Amino acid sequence: MTLNRLWAYANPKTFIETTDRVLPAVSVLAVLCLVTGLVWGFFFTPDDYRQGSTVKIIYIHVPSALMAINAWLMMLVTSLIWIVRRHHVSALAARAAAPVGMVMTVIALLTGAIWGQPMWGTWWAWDPRLTSFLILFLFYLGYIALWEAIENDDTAADLTSILCLVGSVFALLSRYAVNFWNQGLHQGASLSLDKEENVADVFYYPLLVAIAGFVLLFVALVLLRTRTEIRARRMRALLARERMG
Amino acid sequence: MSLEVNDLSIARGGVRVLEGVSFTLAPGRALVLRGPNGIGKTTLLRTVAGLQPPVSGTVQAEPESLVYAGHADGIKATLSVVENLNFWAQVFGKADISPALDAFDLGPLAERAAGMLSAGQKRRLGLARLLVTGRPVWVLDEPTVSLDRDAVAMFARVVGAHLAGGGSALLATHIDLGLEGAETLELAPYRARASVVDDFDEAFL
Amino acid sequence: MIALLTRDLRLAMRAGGGFGLGLAFFLIVVTLVPFGVGPQSELLATIAPGILWLGALLACLLSLDRIFALDWEDGSLDLLATAPLPMEAVVSVKALAHWLTTGLPLVLATPVFGMLLSLPSKGYGPLLLSLLLGTPALSVIGTFGAALTVGLKRGGLLLSLLVLPLYVPTLIFGAEMARRGIDGLDYTTPLLMLAGITCGTIALLPFASAAVLKVNLR
Numbered sequence: 001m002t003l004n005r006l007w008a009y010a011n012p013k014t015f016i017e018t019t020d021r022v023l024p025a026v027s028v029l030a031v032l033c034l035v036t037g038l039v040w041g042f043f044f045t046p047d048d049y050r051q052g053s054t055v056k057i058i059y060i061h062v063p064s065a066l067m068a069i070n071a072w073l074m075m076l077v078t079s080l081i082w083i084v085r086r087h088h089v090s091a092l093a094a095r096a097a098a099p100v101g102m103v104m105t106v107i108a109l110l111t112g113a114i115w116g117q118p119m120w121g122t123w124w125a126w127d128p129r130l131t132s133f134l135i136l137f138l139f140y141l142g143y144i145a146l147w148e149a150i151e152n153d154d155t156a157a158d159l160t161s162i163l164c165l166v167g168s169v170f171a172l173l174s175r176y177a178v179n180f181w182n183q184g185l186h187q188g189a190s191l192s193l194d195k196e197e198n199v200a201d202v203f204y205y206p207l208l209v210a211i212a213g214f215v216l217l218f219v220a221l222v223l224l225r226t227r228t229e230i231r232a233r234r235m236r237a238l239l240a241r242e243r244m245g
Numbered sequence: 246m247s248l249e250v251n252d253l254s255i256a257r258g259g260v261r262v263l264e265g266v267s268f269t270l271a272p273g274r275a276l277v278l279r280g281p282n283g284i285g286k287t288t289l290l291r292t293v294a295g296l297q298p299p300v301s302g303t304v305q306a307e308p309e310s311l312v313y314a315g316h317a318d319g320i321k322a323t324l325s326v327v328e329n330l331n332f333w334a335q336v337f338g339k340a341d342i343s344p345a346l347d348a349f350d351l352g353p354l355a356e357r358a359a360g361m362l363s364a365g366q367k368r369r370l371g372l373a374r375l376l377v378t379g380r381p382v383w384v385l386d387e388p389t390v391s392l393d394r395d396a397v398a399m400f401a402r403v404v405g406a407h408l409a410g411g412g413s414a415l416l417a418t419h420i421d422l423g424l425e426g427a428e429t430l431e432l433a434p435y436r437a438r439a440s441v442v443d444d445f446d447e448a449f450l
Numbered sequence: 451m452i453a454l455l456t457r458d459l460r461l462a463m464r465a466g467g468g469f470g471l472g473l474a475f476f477l478i479v480v481t482l483v484p485f486g487v488g489p490q491s492e493l494l495a496t497i498a499p500g501i502l503w504l505g506a507l508l509a510c511l512l513s514l515d516r517i518f519a520l521d522w523e524d525g526s527l528d529l530l531a532t533a534p535l536p537m538e539a540v541v542s543v544k545a546l547a548h549w550l551t552t553g554l555p556l557v558l559a560t561p562v563f564g565m566l567l568s569l570p571s572k573g574y575g576p577l578l579l580s581l582l583l584g585t586p587a588l589s590v591i592g593t594f595g596a597a598l599t600v601g602l603k604r605g606g607l608l609l610s611l612l613v614l615p616l617y618v619p620t621l622i623f624g625a626e627m628a629r630r631g632i633d634g635l636d637y638t639t640p641l642l643m644l645a646g647i648t649c650g651t652i653a654l655l656p657f658a659s660a661a662v663l664k665v666n667l668r
Contacts, residue, residue: 135615135618138611138614138615139615141611142608142611142612142615145608145611145612146598146608146612149599149602149605149608150601150602152258152259153259154259155665155666155668158662158665159598159662159665159666162598162658162661162662162665163598163612165658166594166616166655166658167615167616170615170616170618170619173619173647174615174618174619174622176619177618177619177622177623177643178618178622180622180623180626180639180640180643181622181626237259237260240258240259240260241260291528294532295531295532296528296531296532296667296668297667297668298668309534311532312532313528313529313532314529315525315528315529316525317523317524317525317528318524318525319524319525319526319528319529320524321457321461321524321526323460323461323464323465324457324460324461324464328457328460331453332453332454332457333529333533335452335453336453336454336530336533336534336535337533337534338534374529
């Protein structure tokens, strides 16, 4: 599919028509993957010799953390598309994705805390990874709040996309800063929830399925919410036009 | 240095208000915009001044030839009259503010803090800024608000002198300033028509 | 540009309490901390760099919405947008004026406040340097946030929400630099990072702030 055909979906009508066909399939697939991955992971894999059954929470923690970051990346890309090509669907897709990304971040934080509690004996630790996600949560919050605060839709799209750009730079910077902050001179004390840590094959495949499920869930939700945003925007435009007389 | 506007369509708050506006403003001429409230005079002036982009069409003028004066005066209350004008003079690269002070009879008020001026005096100060900028094309939105009859006459004299000196003025006003050879542009015919509401695919989402 | 800077400084001074408010807030924060955590000087000495950094940061935050709000309300911003000054220059000058009236006084007042919090003597130098290097970044970042929220009523809270996450890297490196100085450790890394952030934001963020202002002026 050449890039030009992709731009066809920038047309709101085409987008709605296409998603009419696509969304049900994506949703079903998402549910299938999620259920398969989670059930397989939770019930059909052995307990970890060190962490017991709590490690199973990675089937939710890892995909949600991945999606939290990917959602922001998607917002970054769609914001750039809005800035360069002024496609309304793009801006609305960014707006639609933000709450989903934010919820993913919260899920990652909660599951991270739940996972960590038996290991660390505390519900929260300022581990670099968790802290970075907390900061990401704040970025999401600010982005969404800005969308809500501004009345004019085009102005809101412009301001939030610039915020997304600047925020992305600072989010990267914060990641490095937080790593520095919690390593400092205290090497090796980091409490790593790293999924690379000894994830054996038997865990790996259900994890992949769970990740696929989360990705599809994200896609389905964003498509759904973008459709809603398009409709809401159209309604506001019609009302405005009516007021004009 | 003339100002040329071609087939301009402008929008306010995302809604198109005027379409197909075209005119040329030659040096020494004045053009008065007329139309009912809400038609888009302010939006048109702001678009010409460069504060917002048009939906379509072009505004052509020599670079650095326009100066805009809107509803608000842009006056700092804690600065004196002279300090206010000197600031703008420096920003626009000019040095001498006395012609502006004289033209609007602000000499006696020169050292007074701008917050202590009456509404009419503040307006005179805001308009004096135009002279200080030294720019030829004046884009003015309701310049005579708060001015009494004498002050309106003073302003008309200033505009007349500006036109005689080769400058031009584009203004929206309900008041007849009695400017020589001033043309009027009635904006009602340019009102944007709501296009037929069809399926989704207009950019006007 | 100088004219704009002079004007803004003059306005800040005549506004009454221009310099004073930030300093007073800083003092209040520093005074409240011992009430919150207890008066033991060893404890205070440990947290002093962080508290001083936080206090400076919050005091900067307080005055951010004034950067553009007054000019927005009286129409000066429209006039500045149509003036020969590029918008990037306008926002940079505004950030500079904010730093001169808020950040710099805080830096100069820090030795006094350091004494209140039992800051160890080895810490004064690094702390002051870190604040000197970091507060300009706070002003520049804050200017960006102020530009985003300029048109909004009650924009203050949203402004804080937008700006505080952006402050995190500066705060981390600044406070860490001060802490390492106190412990007598080498603080080149945080210093370089801090300087890098400040230089980067000063060079690049004005473009974003200018774009944002132009959008808001439409």
